[in-house]
Amino acid sequence: MSDLRTHRDLDVWKLSLDWVEAVYRCSALWPSDERFGLISQVRRAAVSVAANIAEGAGRKGTGEFVQFIGVARGSLAEVETHLLIAGRLGYLTPDQLQPLLAEMERIGRMLSALSTRLKQRQNP
Template sequence: MSEIKDFKDLIIWQKGMEIAEQCYFVTKKFPKEELYGMVLQVRKSSSSIPANISEGYGRRASGDYKRFLNIAQGSVNETETHLLLSARVGLCTLKDMEIIINNLKEETRMISALIKKLNY
């Protein structure tokens, strides 16, 4: 196992970045009239996942870190909701979202495990 020197070494942050990147790519296919609607919502919520993980890590206090991890979890839920709604209103298909939603579930497991570890 390699040493963690900064937040970029965290697998949980790397997965969050992957999710955000996937969301940027999938929303490029959305209609132009959604640029300031659903495209913006999906991109903001997905980019908030790794942003909050890195911000919490930088706080160096486990209470602050847990708070930011909980915010990141909220952003995971928000992103999934936006993606599911996008499929429901015909902006994409659930098949288009399958990989991202699976990654969101994996991110949830990692966030929960890290919060649990910080409680000990």
């Protein structure tokens, strides 16, 4: 943790970028009438995960970083909801949905671990 120079050094940020790309690719296949609805919402929330990790890492204080990790976790839950709705509407098959949710869970675990480490560093 002490060798962190920027958000680009964080594996969770790198993984979240790959995941955002996957969300974009799958949502590109959804009906065009969802362009300003579900597509826009799921993409915005997915981008928010990576963006909040980056913004938190760029802050001066550890407490602020922890706060932005919490926002990123909230965005993960939002994307999960959008993806489950897309699945219910038939926009995603279970085979398309499962890997997105599995990566989301992995990112969530990594964010939780990062938050715990940051809190320990803040309160030794």
